[in-house]
Amino acid sequence: KQEVTQIPAALSVPEGENLVLNCSFTDSAIYNLQWFRQDPGKGLTSLLLIQSSQREQTSGRLNASLDKSSGRSTLYIAASQPGDSATYLCAVTSGSRLTFGEGTQLTVNP
Amino acid sequence: EAQVTQNPRYLITVTGKKLTVTCSQNMNHEYMSWYRQDPGLGLRQIYYSMNVEVTDKGDVPEGYKVSRKEKRNFPLILESPSPNQTSLYFCASSLIIQGPWEQYFGPGTRLTVT
Numbered sequence: 001k002q003e004v005t006q007i008p009a010a011l012s013v014p015e016g017e018n019l020v021l022n023c024s025f026t027d028s029a030i031y032n033l034q035w036f037r038q039d040p041g042k043g044l045t046s047l048l049l050i051q052s053s054q055r056e057q058t059s060g061r062l063n064a065s066l067d068k069s070s071g072r073s074t075l076y077i078a079a080s081q082p083g084d085s086a087t088y089l090c091a092v093t094s095g096s097r098l099t100f101g102e103g104t105q106l107t108v109n110p
Numbered sequence: 111e112a113q114v115t116q117n118p119r120y121l122i123t124v125t126g127k128k129l130t131v132t133c134s135q136n137m138n139h140e141y142m143s144w145y146r147q148d149p150g151l152g153l154r155q156i157y158y159s160m161n162v163e164v165t166d167k168g169d170v171p172e173g174y175k176v177s178r179k180e181k182r183n184f185p186l187i188l189e190s191p192s193p194n195q196t197s198l199y200f201c202a203s204s205l206i207i208q209g210p211w212e213q214y215f216g217p218g219t220r221l222t223v224t
Contacts, residue, residue, distance in 0.1 A: 026156065031207070031208055031209055031211075032209075032210050032211070032212075034212065034213060035112060036215075039128070041198075041220075042199065043200070043215055043216070043218045044215040045219045046212060046213070046215075049210070049212045051210035052210070053210075071136060086147070089152075089153070091153075091213070093204075093213070096158065096160060096166070096207050096208075097155060097168070097207070098143065098155065098202070098207075098213055099155075100145075100152050100153040100154075101152065102150075102151075102152040104154065
């Protein structure tokens, strides 16, 4: 059974700092990995999708990497802003399922 | 606009009163699924459907039913809701599950069972 872990569970940084969120998964036979953002009590916003054959994807200040063989992905956020404060979730697609990590709660302080 | 819609967005009900949460997608996706989100437990899959008339249990199917009679719709049915089903529910769809296809999520349904 696929298990997804995200570290750290919470992170607080000053505005302008670059930061890295980590995601690890136990079964490397994945189709893709997706990073989401969730604001409190709200829905999921898709940030980046990395296909299993890709090493990284970039969108604006966000860069996600994937090392399938080691079961790891990172989400790099450059020049963080208070508006980046949210919970970040990673999810992997494997078999016939989508499995989520529990998320990293990010707070960016002005 | 490509989207997944859910209704209702908010629902307060009483124990034992049957309810249905609807989910519809307009992208001709084959794969659809339901999740519940609870504090400290994250997002857990309830049921999924690979295509019309093909459904299967996820991690937490107890107390829920689903049907997939049409490709675009995947309703979640709670035959006899209980307070432990109070949660935030999300429906999602993708073209197919096996492959590099993005999952699209609905806006969520906040259910309270008293």
